[in-house]
Amino acid sequence: MNAGSLNSLESAGFVISVVVYRPDRVQLERTLGSLGAACEELRGTRPDLPVALYLIDNGGLDEAPKALESLRAQGVACEIVAGQGNVGYGRGHNLAINMTTSQFHLILNPDIDLDRAALSTGLAFLAAHPEVGLVTPCIDDGEGRRQYLCRRYPTLVDLFVRGFAGATVRRLFARRLAxxxxxxxxxxxxxxxxxxxxxxxxxxxxxEVLKRLHGFDPRYFLYFEDYDLSLRTHEVGRVVYVPSIRVIHHGGGASRKGFAHIRMFGKSAFKFFNRFGWRVW
Incomplete structure (x- = not known):
């Protein structure tokens, strides 16, 4: 880990962690650029809140993104965490969660573009609702289409149809998927x-909610770690969807990423259902 700004990261009131593995550099720069704009907006409403970014390199980053210099110029303490190898998505974020004591923590994908007001709106909501432990935003796909990423508890049929079925089958199950x-x-x-x-x-x-939950369950390498963490969060705080927080998500599902991702999806689904209970239909 680069240690140049370690003290400022440890004392940050708001920490953002981003885990990357062989990232799309153009998209990563866009994500960090939008993060910088959102941090600038946040500074106007919370100038007393120190902000820090942990960029967790699980492999393939090669060189520091140029956007980090812009973030540092805005007063955001930035650190690249590397050398741990590809430890998986959840364990990567846990490295950042375990390193700092902050008031707030944002788990962020490297394929997200933030609205300029996303952070200030989200933190204002948390400040106004002390019972809330986790906030999720309104998510679009970049072409004006809503991504419905809040879910009820899944069944095997739901997961298969949504993730792997063709368009004709999805239309037959449209009401169920909705x-x-x-x-x-x-x-x-x-x-x-x-x-x-x-x-x-x-x-x-x-x-404090993340700390009580010990972050992500490290048994998930990729996929379903967010399902697991969501369900456990309900035990210690409320979860809320706030549509005035807006982001764009450029990510794709496992079926579009090849057999290795389909296999990881299946292994993680097995772990999830073994822990929380199997539902077929």
Missing amino acids: RYELRDHINDQDVFWDPPIVSGCFMLFRT
Whole structure:
């Protein structure tokens, strides 16, 4: 780990962690650039809140993103954590969670573009609602289409149809998928309290909640670690969807990433259902 700004990271009130593995450098620069704009907006509302970024390099980063210099110039303490190898998504974030004591912690994917007001809006909501442990945003795909990433508890049928079935089969199961994706509750206007499961691409936590939960379960290498953490969060704090927090997500599902990802998806699903209970239909 680079140690140049270690003290400022440890004392940060708001920590952001991003885990990368062989990242798309153009998209990573865009993500960090949008993060910089959001941090600049946040500084206008919370100038007393020190902000820090941990960029967890699980392999293939090669060189520091140029956007880190812009973030540092804005007063954001930045650190690249490397040398641990590809330890997986959840364990990568846990490295950052375990290193600092902060008020708030953002789990962020490297394929997210943040709205300029996303951080200030999210932290204002947490400040106004002390019972909330985790906030999730309104997520679009970059072409104006909503991504319904809040979920009810899944069944095997839900996961298979949503992740791997063709368009014809998906149309046959459209009503079922809409229920699974909470489309009867998720919109761009109404706050929705206590969605059972939310996406790991943007999870804004009260850090004390993350600490009590010991972060992500390290038994998941990739996939379902966010399902697991969402369900456990309900035990210690409320989870809430806040549509005034807006982000764009450029990520894709396991079926579009090849056989290795499909295999990891299956292994993680097995671990998830073994822990929380199997549901087929």
